[in-house]
Amino acid sequence: MSLGLYLHIPYCFSKCRYCDFYSAPGQRGVPPEYPDALLRELHRFAPDAPLRPDTIYFGGGTPSLLTPDDVARLVEAAQPRPGAEITLEANPETVTEETLRGFRAAGVNRVSFGVQSARDSQLKTLGRPHTAKQARAAFAAAQRAGFTNISGDIMLALPHYTQAEFDETLELIENGGATHVSAYLLKIEPDSAFGRKPPEGLPTSDEAADFYLYAVEQLEHHGYQQYEISNFARPGYEGKHNLIYWDCGDYLGLGPAAHSCMGGKRFYYPPDTDAFLHDTAVPVLDGSCGAEDYLILQLRLRKGLNLEAYKNLYGKEFSTAQLAFVQNCVKAGYANFDGKTLALTPAGLIVQNTILAELL
Structure with missing residues (x-):
């Protein structure tokens, strides 16, 4: 990775x-x-x-x-x-x-x-x-x-x-x-x-x-x-x-207010330059990166969310209700879905937050 x-x-x-x-x-x-x-x-x-x-x-x-x-x-x-x-x-x-x-x-x-x-x-x-x-x-x-x-x-x-x-x-x-x-x-x-x-x-x-x-x-x-x-x-x-x-890979952020995610664990430095300079800034743990993060970030990408990868990585599958909602998004011109990959269109990206709220 x-x-x-x-x-x-x-x-x-x-x-x-x-x-x-x-x-x-x-x-x-x-x-x-x-x-x-x-x-x-x-x-x-x-x-x-x-x-x-x-x-x-x-x-x-x-x-x-x-x-x-x-x-x-x-x-x-x-x-x-x-x-x-x-x-x-x-x-x-x-x-x-x-x-x-x-x-x-x-x-x-x-x-x-x-x-x-x-x-x-x-x-x-x-x-x-x-x-x-x-x-x-x-x-x-x-x-x-x-x-x-x-x-x-x-x-x-x-x-x-x-x-x-x-x-x-x-x-x-x-x-x-x-x-x-x-x-x-x-x-x-x-x-x-x-x-x-x-x-x-x-x-x-x-x-x-x-x-x-x-x-x-x-x-x-x-x-x-x-x-x-x-x-x-x-x-x-x-x-x-x-x-x-966006692919939920590992990244290390150094500096005040910089965020990291390593091995699925998130942390960040406090937004304090003086503390960082004087070596008194202790990174703060900020939870983990999981299935919801992956879904949110993948749907930012035009390539979209691959449902097989979603299942393999996190054991998650769309429910009948979620799939019905996806089909409504397709009919409205907000998404493309071929049964394997869900990808938002530019019009869908504008209302992405509303779509994510329904899917989550």
């Missing part, structure tokens, strides 16, 4: 207005003691031999605030398997061709840019510190630095959103050489600035659903096949790290 390693870099220049991820805004970089703390924890989980993960993912926060030397130290300590996917999330305004070349030399072979929108007015509303011009420059620099696996993020259903804004953003990302696109509906989180003061001009839920279906259609028209509820890729460029999550 594959093993994924997630390294959380919580430092940011500023906090985006929609973000409720754990981060420490107002930082101009990553303090040198932070990579040391990650190395300490990596050794703690693999004291006798290297971890040898199949994927490494530098997430944040803003991982591109790390120095290439720090990235190299962390990759070397983990000793990933040959051909491992090594991803670094990057904010466009934080990278140059020189730093991207440094990350490439450190072992990073996949870079993911948080673009969100091609309109500067929208980026300002979101609290993003970059401009569309900087996003274009970051993609071009990544290509010159030798990256052939590049992802870009798009946010949908933003304030005063239009299909034209999506088209402009997709054009920016596609022209930048992206092989992968993540397209997310804006969600107003209670602990975010938008949660405390929602912006004007937010689309209705029906309008947001229409934007999502339009995005799926346009992305596939441009050669990005949907393989997960929010993720699209050219053939062969699906994100291997996140697929470990």
Whole structure:
């Protein structure tokens, strides 16, 4: 079974207005003691031999605030398997061709840019510190630095959103050489600035659903096949790290607020950077990963839930009532079911939570 390693870099220049991820805004970089703390924890989980993960993912926060030397130290300590996917999330305004070349030399072979929108007015509303011009420059620099696996993020259903804004953003990302696109509906989180003061001009839920279906259609028209509820890729460029999550594989997350699931047991670090730095953060047990988790995660994927695998792994079978509900979903256009695999359509993915509530 594959093993994924997630390294959380919580430092940011500023906090985006929609973000409720754990981060420490107002930082101009990553303090040198932070990579040391990650190395300490990596050794703690693999004291006798290297971890040898199949994927490494530098997430944040803003991982591109790390120095290439720090990235190299962390990759070397983990000793990933040959051909491992090594991803670094990057904010466009934080990278140059020189730093991207440094990350490439450190072992990073996949870079993911948080673009969100091609309109500067929208980026300002979101609290993003970059401009569309900087996003274009970051993609071009990544290509010159030798990256052939590049992802870009798009946010949908933003304030005063239009299909034209999506088209402009997709054009920016596609022209930048992206092989992968993540397209997310804006969600107003209670602990975010938008949660405390929602912006004007937010689309209705029906309008947001229409934007999502339009995005799926346009992305596939441009050669990005949907393989997960929010993720699209050219053939062969699906994100291997996140697929470990969705297939209920083993992953180790290091850093404050980072989550792990190893051998079916979940745990996480408290969201406290100071405690993590000073080696007083004790991972908190968080239950186990079982049949319900597998069903939920597999139905995020366009390939769907294989009922034979579900039975073999967890001894679970759909009841007569569940199968009847599935047939109703098929008739409504929310799912495809051939008797062996249940897969939600894009319309079904929009109402996934309602479908899951019935199945569970």
